[in-house]
Amino acid sequence: MSSTAKRGLWMGVGALLLVVLGWWGWQRFRPYAFHGTVLQSAEPAPDFTLMSADGPVSLSDFRGKIVLLYFGYTFCPDVCPTTLFEVQRTMELLGEDADEVQLIMISVDPLRDTPERLKEYVQYFHPSFIGVTGSDEEIAQVATQYGIYYQKHEGTPATGYLVDHTATITVIDREGYVKLIFPYGTPAEDMAADLEYLIKH
Amino acid sequence: MNAYRWVVRGVYGFFGTLILAVVVFKVFQPVQVLPRVRLGPGFILVDQNGEPLTNEDLRGKVVLYSFFYTRCPDDCYGIVPTLQYVQAQAPAIMGDIPFRIVLISLDPEYDTPERLRAYAERVGAQPGLWLLATQPDPQRLRMLIGSGFNMYYEPQDDGSVRFAPRYVLIDGWGIVRGEYKYETLASTEERIVRHLGVLAEEIRNSQGSAKLAYEAAHFFLCYAP
Numbered sequence: 001m002s003s004t005a006k007r008g009l010w011m012g013v014g015a016l017l018l019v020v021l022g023w024w025g026w027q028r029f030r031p032y033a034f035h036g037t038v039l040q041s042a043e044p045a046p047d048f049t050l051m052s053a054d055g056p057v058s059l060s061d062f063r064g065k066i067v068l069l070y071f072g073y074t075f076c077p078d079v080c081p082t083t084l085f086e087v088q089r090t091m092e093l094l095g096e097d098a099d100e101v102q103l104i105m106i107s108v109d110p111l112r113d114t115p116e117r118l119k120e121y122v123q124y125f126h127p128s129f130i131g132v133t134g135s136d137e138e139i140a141q142v143a144t145q146y147g148i149y150y151q152k153h154e155g156t157p158a159t160g161y162l163v164d165h166t167a168t169i170t171v172i173d174r175e176g177y178v179k180l181i182f183p184y185g186t187p188a189e190d191m192a193a194d195l196e197y198l199i200k201h
Numbered sequence: 202m203n204a205y206r207w208v209v210r211g212v213y214g215f216f217g218t219l220i221l222a223v224v225v226f227k228v229f230q231p232v233q234v235l236p237r238v239r240l241g242p243g244f245i246l247v248d249q250n251g252e253p254l255t256n257e258d259l260r261g262k263v264v265l266y267s268f269f270y271t272r273c274p275d276d277c278y279g280i281v282p283t284l285q286y287v288q289a290q291a292p293a294i295m296g297d298i299p300f301r302i303v304l305i306s307l308d309p310e311y312d313t314p315e316r317l318r319a320y321a322e323r324v325g326a327q328p329g330l331w332l333l334a335t336q337p338d339p340q341r342l343r344m345l346i347g348s349g350f351n352m353y354y355e356p357q358d359d360g361s362v363r364f365a366p367r368y369v370l371i372d373g374w375g376i377v378r379g380e381y382k383y384e385t386l387a388s389t390e391e392r393i394v395r396h397l398g399v400l401a402e403e404i405r406n407s408q409g410s411a412k413l414a415y416e417a418a419h420f421f422l423c424y425a426p
Contacts, residue, residue: 037376
């Protein structure tokens with residue numbers, strides 16, 4: 001081989017090495033792009049204590065876990081079951097890491113949702129899910145702080161009244177800060193990827 | 202040996218470019234973002250037309266919130282001129298991005314929709330842009346202002362309300378992007394207008410490839426310009 005050809009070969013190898021290294025570096029060090037909307041909260045998520053069928057539940061009980069807050073109600077015709085089903089799938093996708101994640105559903109219909117009814121409802125989706133409720137005042141307080149709008153309106157005699165409500169999922173990280181928001185309709189795959197990242201980092 | 206040198210040069214070149222890129226990024230700060238501070242509150246209010254106004258109605262719109270009451274003396278601690286200034290600047294900055302100014306009354310017993318409407322006319326509030334509203338239930342209002350906006354106010358016996366002027370900028374996601382409590386070197390109105398510009402830029406660029414730049418910028422640069 002002539003020296004020019006050799007040099008060409010080396011340069012080719014060098015260039016290839018750089019491309020591989022660059023690609024690896026980009027993959028390794030690029031910031032993870034979350035599917036959900038990311039917050040940089042300066043203060044911890046507002047704490048609350050509400051009632052579950054197994055006693056009072058506070059947000060602060062779950063420091064060290066990733067908490068998914070969802071506001072809904074058990075008479076909810078479509079939006080809530082769809083969302084909870086999607087979270088159920090997310091838990092399946094997470095496998096063993098699902099232990100690091102806790103879903104809490106807060107009732108926006110404290111009149112009809114008893115703690116027992118809520119427990120039965122959420123555990124239909126996943127045995128680890130918790131459902132909580134409280135007085136009108138307590139619910140209003142938590143909903144206000146988490147940007148949740150809810151209002152009763154007329155349904156049919158068959159359904160009873162319905163409750164319009166904000167259908168986002170709020171993700172609270174291990175340290176108790178609001179980290180992400182998942183809009184209604186976020187696929188389980190996207191939620192699982194984001195939660196996996198939060199669990200690993 | 203010669204080829205080896207080329208490889209070394211290449212590696213140097215690669216890392217040199219990388220470091221240069223970081224430095225350039227730091228110095229020129231090509232992407233500016235407002236931090237996503239926290240969740241804005243959820244609420245149901247009644248506006249100057251007697252219509253309900255909820256945070257969900259304002260989803261997808263950039264909203265500047267402030268607080269007042271119609272019996273507030275003069276220009277209400279500078280709130281009115283500040284919002285008039287924002288109103289004048291907004292069309293050029295926001296373009297076709299939906300934008301609202303929501304002025305919440307801290308005196309729900311006195312401030313009926315009629316009085317709110319009269320006040321809006323008096324201060325030259327552009328209909329459709331300004332929403333003057335309040336929560337008729339004083340306890341719910343206290344909850345919203347106190348727990349939702351983290352603001353303190355105190356109704357006095359003479360019908361006045363004690364509070365410090367406050368502005369809160371919330372994006373279309375319902376996330377707080379700016380809070381303005383006290384005068385700094387730059388006046389509040391100038392800061393608000395500048396931040397509106399940054400937010401508008403972010404929204405305009407949030408489709409397509411620039412989205413990643415804005416998303417990524419949140420991770421290592423978190424500053425308000």
